[in-house]
Amino acid sequence: MSKQPKINTSPKSADRIAKTTCYMCACRCGINVHFKGDEIRYIEGNRDHPVNQGVLCAKGSAGIMQHLSPARLRAPLKRVGPRGSGEFEEITWEEALSTATEWLAPIRAKDPKKLAFFTGRDQSQALTGWWAQQFGTPNFAAHGGFCSVNMAAGGIYTIGGAFWEFGSPDWEKTELFLLFGVAEDHDSNPIKIGLGRLKDRGVRTISINPVQTGYSAVADDWIGITPGSDGLLILSLIQVLMESGKIDVDYLIRYTNAPWLVIRNPGQANDGLFLRDSDGNAQVIDHKTGKTVAANKGGMTPALKGEVKVKSGGIAVPAFTLMAEEWMAADLSPEATEAKTGVPAKRVRKLAAELAEVAFERTITIDQPWVDWKGDKHDKMIGRPVSMHAMRGISAHSNGFQTCRALHVLQLMLGSVECPGGFRFKPPYPKPASIHPRPAGKPDQINPNTPLPGAPLGYLMGPEDLLVDDKGNPTRIDKAYSWDAPMSAHGLMHMVISNAHAGDPYPVDVLFMYMANMAWNSSMNTRGVMEMLTDKDPETGDYKIPKIIYSDAYSSEMVAFADLILPDTTYLERHDCISLLDRPICEAEAVADAIRWPVVEPDRDVRGFQSVLLDLGARLGLPGMTNDDGSAKYKDYADYIVNHQRKPGIGPLSGFRGNGNDAGRGEPNPDQINRYIENGGFWSKHLPEDALYYKHANMAYQNFAVEMGFFDKPEPYTFQIYSEVLQKFKLAAEGHGDIQPPDHLREQIKTCFTPLPSWYQPFEDQRTKDDDFPIFALTQRPMAMYHSWGSQNPWLRQIHGHNPLFISAELAEKHDLSDGDWAWVTSHHGRIRVPVAVMEGVNPNTVWTWNAIGKRRGAWQLDEDAPESRKGFLLNHLIHELLPPKGDGLRWANSDPITGQAAWYDLKVNIEKASPDEPEVVFPDFAPQQSPGGLSKPDQTLRYGLRIIEDEKKGGTR
Numbered sequence: 001m002s003k004q005p006k007i008n009t010s011p012k013s014a015d016r017i018a019k020t021t022c023y024m025c026a027c028r029c030g031i032n033v034h035f036k037g038d039e040i041r042y043i044e045g046n047r048d049h050p051v052n053q054g055v056l057c058a059k060g061s062a063g064i065m066q067h068l069s070p071a072r073l074r075a076p077l078k079r080v081g082p083r084g085s086g087e088f089e090e091i092t093w094e095e096a097l098s099t100a101t102e103w104l105a106p107i108r109a110k111d112p113k114k115l116a117f118f119t120g121r122d123q124s125q126a127l128t129g130w131w132a133q134q135f136g137t138p139n140f141a142a143h144g145g146f147c148s149v150n151m152a153a154g155g156i157y158t159i160g161g162a163f164w165e166f167g168s169p170d171w172e173k174t175e176l177f178l179l180f181g182v183a184e185d186h187d188s189n190p191i192k193i194g195l196g197r198l199k200d201r202g203v204r205t206i207s208i209n210p211v212q213t214g215y216s217a218v219a220d221d222w223i224g225i226t227p228g229s230d231g232l233l234i235l236s237l238i239q240v241l242m243e244s245g246k247i248d249v250d251y252l253i254r255y256t257n258a259p260w261l262v263i264r265n266p267g268q269a270n271d272g273l274f275l276r277d278s279d280g281n282a283q284v285i286d287h288k289t290g291k292t293v294a295a296n297k298g299g300m301t302p303a304l305k306g307e308v309k310v311k312s313g314g315i316a317v318p319a320f321t322l323m324a325e326e327w328m329a330a331d332l333s334p335e336a337t338e339a340k341t342g343v344p345a346k347r348v349r350k351l352a353a354e355l356a357e358v359a360f361e362r363t364i365t366i367d368q369p370w371v372d373w374k375g376d377k378h379d380k381m382i383g384r385p386v387s388m389h390a391m392r393g394i395s396a397h398s399n400g401f402q403t404c405r406a407l408h409v410l411q412l413m414l415g416s417v418e419c420p421g422g423f424r425f426k427p428p429y430p431k432p433a434s435i436h437p438r439p440a441g442k443p444d445q446i447n448p449n450t451p452l453p454g455a456p457l458g459y460l461m462g463p464e465d466l467l468v469d470d471k472g473n474p475t476r477i478d479k480a481y482s483w484d485a486p487m488s489a490h491g492l493m494h495m496v497i498s499n500a501h502a503g504d505p506y507p508v509d510v511l512f513m514y515m516a517n518m519a520w521n522s523s524m525n526t527r528g529v530m531e532m533l534t535d536k537d538p539e540t541g542d543y544k545i546p547k548i549i550y551s552d553a554y555s556s557e558m559v560a561f562a563d564l565i566l567p568d569t570t571y572l573e574r575h576d577c578i579s580l581l582d583r584p585i586c587e588a589e590a591v592a593d594a595i596r597w598p599v600v601e602p603d604r605d606v607r608g609f610q611s612v613l614l615d616l617g618a619r620l621g622l623p624g625m626t627n628d629d630g631s632a633k634y635k636d637y638a639d640y641i642v643n644h645q646r647k648p649g650i651g652p653l654s655g656f657r658g659n660g661n662d663a664g665r666g667e668p669n670p671d672q673i674n675r676y677i678e679n680g681g682f683w684s685k686h687l688p689e690d691a692l693y694y695k696h697a698n699m700a701y702q703n704f705a706v707e708m709g710f711f712d713k714p715e716p717y718t719f720q721i722y723s724e725v726l727q728k729f730k731l732a733a734e735g736h737g738d739i740q741p742p743d744h745l746r747e748q749i750k751t752c753f754t755p756l757p758s759w760y761q762p763f764e765d766q767r768t769k770d771d772d773f774p775i776f777a778l779t780q781r782p783m784a785m786y787h788s789w790g791s792q793n794p795w796l797r798q799i800h801g802h803n804p805l806f807i808s809a810e811l812a813e814k815h816d817l818s819d820g821d822w823a824w825v826t827s828h829h830g831r832i833r834v835p836v837a838v839m840e841g842v843n844p845n846t847v848w849t850w851n852a853i854g855k856r857r858g859a860w861q862l863d864e865d866a867p868e869s870r871k872g873f874l875l876n877h878l879i880h881e882l883l884p885p886k887g888d889g890l891r892w893a894n895s896d897p898i899t900g901q902a903a904w905y906d907l908k909v910n911i912e913k914a915s916p917d918e919p920e921v922v923f924p925d926f927a928p929q930q931s932p933g934g935l936s937k938p939d940q941t942l943r944y945g946l947r948i949i950e951d952e953k954k955g956g957t958r
């Protein structure tokens with residue numbers, strides 16, 4: 001971390017400065033909150049903090065208005081009118097928690113899976129997932145399934161980690177940086193700081209993205225690819241690199257499974273599996289002796305060529321042979337892919353040459369001795385200074401998992417993973433899928449009044465780990481880990497309401513959600529979801545989803561659709577922990593975690609959701625939350641953070657354990673939170689110098705990881721270019737093995753579960769006709785907003801008060817549209833009327849807009865005529881959670897068939913100019929919604945800022 005001047009913390013500038021962690025997006029920057037008397041006056045970046053080093057973005061500084069929002073809920077609420085009406089009455093916490101307990105206890109006693117517990121952009125998943133496990137329901141997940149699970153799972157299954165929380169570019173040493181599908185402000189301050197460093201050193205940045213805004217706008221080069229075709233571009237790049245011999249063969253042999261022998265025995269049960277010895281070790285051919293040996297044997301070099309006979313039938317060849325056969329195919333040449341990607345063949349070849357030049361002509365060598373896991377000593381660390389970052393743009397497609405895997409394979413072909421100048425893991429990653437727990441929730445694991453034997457989310461390694469009954473029916477409401485989406489590591493949040501409403505695979509009794517605005521911007525088919533939430537059984541007159549409990553800090557659109565509201569605090573009013581058990585704030589060279597703490601006490605009858613969850617857990621008698629005498633084990637979340645141990649010595653926070661000097665492992669320390677507060681709200685520990693690179697294979701790092709409690713024993717591993725896990729599912733689809741998919745899914749599994757990354761046309765594109773819907777449509781988060789709560793924040797509303805549909809000049813000319821015109825946009829599912837803005841720098845056949853700015857009229861305590869609801873819109877109205885029917889009577893999810901990732905970016909549309917006599921208001925225009933439970937009706941003036949100025953006039957200071 002670079003040295004920065006110390007901030008002025010003298011009482012002149014503030015009466016008090018409290019250091020905590022921002023929550024205005026998911027970056028978790030350190031912030032200094034300045035107080036004058038009891039009032040927050042100013043938020044600035046914490047210059048000592050590892051994430052942001054003092055940098056603060058617009059969102060972060062506007063946290064002050066988030067804290068003062070008139071839409072904050074003020075007390076627990078019970079619905080008294082019909083669902084959706086917004087008619088509630090305030091109740092006490094005792095009544096709220098007793099009601100929730102009365103609803104949940106019988107479910108747990110009879111069939112715990114009848115509780116569906118799902119959370120949104122929740123930063124306490126280590127707690128919420130554990131709570132679901134203790135309750136005994138498999139029906140838990142957070143927002144990952146509708147965000148970027150393809151990125152996370154594609155990374156974990158290939159290299160043991162992915163981008164963002166899992167790793168980052170080696171900003172100080174990289175010489176070429178590529179961004180694939182990264183939203184304009186994703187991973188906000190860290191990437192901005194990194195890009196600043198690259199600019200200082202004159203390092204070239206290339207962005208591959210259909211839209212040239214944000215990071216793409218400041219990149220040196222922009223490639224405006226056609227949505228959904230990134231996998232094709234990546235495979236073309238791999239082909240050009242292989243063709244020209246510009247791949248790091250030594251790296252592939254040493255660190256990847258390219259030399260592992262794969263059995264070829266077409267039509268047989270062992271086809272495509274690794275050749276293994278009796279101990280289960282994958283086999284390779286020793287280059288020197290030509291003999292077959294275990295891949296983990298030291299002192300030999302595996303061959304990338306050759307063939308051996310397999311006793312049980314067939315032959316075996318190195319995976320590299322299959323890689324060459326697959327990826328040298330004519331249909332992956334740049335000339336063959338350019339029509340689909342929109343990237344000219346010449347440009348692809350130029351990009352491949354740039355990658356090769358930087359990787360192989362500008363090699364970095366660090367004189368740092370290290371020892372690998374086989375005991376071989378190395379006197380240098382060698383790096384290929386090409387780094388990459390990717391996110392939702394390439395992953396939120398039905399082919400996204402394979403695309404994400406392809407991108408990691410491109411990195412591996414260049415030898416640029418976990419090396420100087422390349423992509424570097426952040427502890428506790430790398431961590432391969434094989435050492436993550438398997439998901440719990442098999443039929444015999446779900447029992448009355450019994451916790452699940454493990455966490456509901458995990459990584460499966462083959463059909464034997466699926467959560468299905470003996471007829472193949474899913475045990476989870478979202479059908480995660482079933483044949484519909486076998487490797488769905490983050491669940492399928494976008495399918496929960498639709499499946500619960502349809503009773504498919506079964507109905508639920510209680511839907512319990514936290515921070516998930518499912519009645520608006522967090523759902524596909526928004527109108528349909530509102531109807532499902534309010535739909536009643538015609539015979540009984542009961543709601544089809546019988547009970548809904550919802551917790552949020554704000555009166556979002558979802559509040560009106562719940563039966564019981566548990567009001568949360570703002571992020572400045574509660575304890576939180578940014579834990580190594582969840583998604584920590586580590587850097588490539590340091591382990592780190594952080595806290596939030598109540599820098600200001602709530603002035604309303606609200607409670608932090610995590611404390612409420614622990615209280616509810618104790619009332620329900622959940623093991624782990626209850627003492628032997630039935631009393632609550634934890635007073636509140638702070639007590640849990642300090643005293644909970646996931647296993648002996650390992651708790652939510654890694655710093656200041658034991659007597660205050662232990663790190664990673666250690667007894668609970670009653671003074672731990674105070675120590676974090678004194679330290680600026682975070683803790684960090686630097687990695688040993690010989691552990692900084694090659695973490696997956698470096699014994700110094702592996703030993704450090706054991707010392708810190710990431711693993712109980714060293715867990716070195718080999719990067720998985722060829723995925724045997726995918727092949728096992730493919731074999732099952734071909735009819736091998738006892739656990740078989742339903743017939744209607746066989747073809748899809750055979751096509752999509754290829755053990756080497758491949759590309760297939762996104763499903764919506766396959767199911768719609770280009771003549772009807774010729775244009776791709778996308779959304780991305782705006783730079784100044786992250787959560788849907790941003791567009792009710794008075795400071796941020798001044799930056800984005802509404803969102804137009806951005807279209808290319810080509811489309812504008814074709815459809816006779818100019819800036820400020822209105823257009824109808826139609827998909828297979830719906831039709832919306834929106835304002836239009838014409839821009840350069842967008843793929844000519846793509847339209848896009850910012851998501852989550854459009855609000856339902858009256859929600860969030862906004863004025864009914866607020867621009868967010870008159871000129872702000874959601875593309876969600878055009879997207880369905882199901883694909884267009886194909887006449888087989890089945891419901892096909894609009895998701896990646898491997899992970900279940902919501903395919904938001906597969907949307908195809910048509911546009912048409914609105915008639916000049918139509919109203920200039922977005923359509924659909926829903927009836928105004930009451931904002932239940934908010935503090936007051938909106939005051940749209942910037943009164944808070946004015947008050948400060950008034951204070952200053954009177955001689956006060958900020």
Ligand code: SF4
Binds near residue numbers: 022190
């Ligand atoms: S980048 Fe995110 S976490 Fe950091 S200051 Fe901005 S909003 Fe807060």
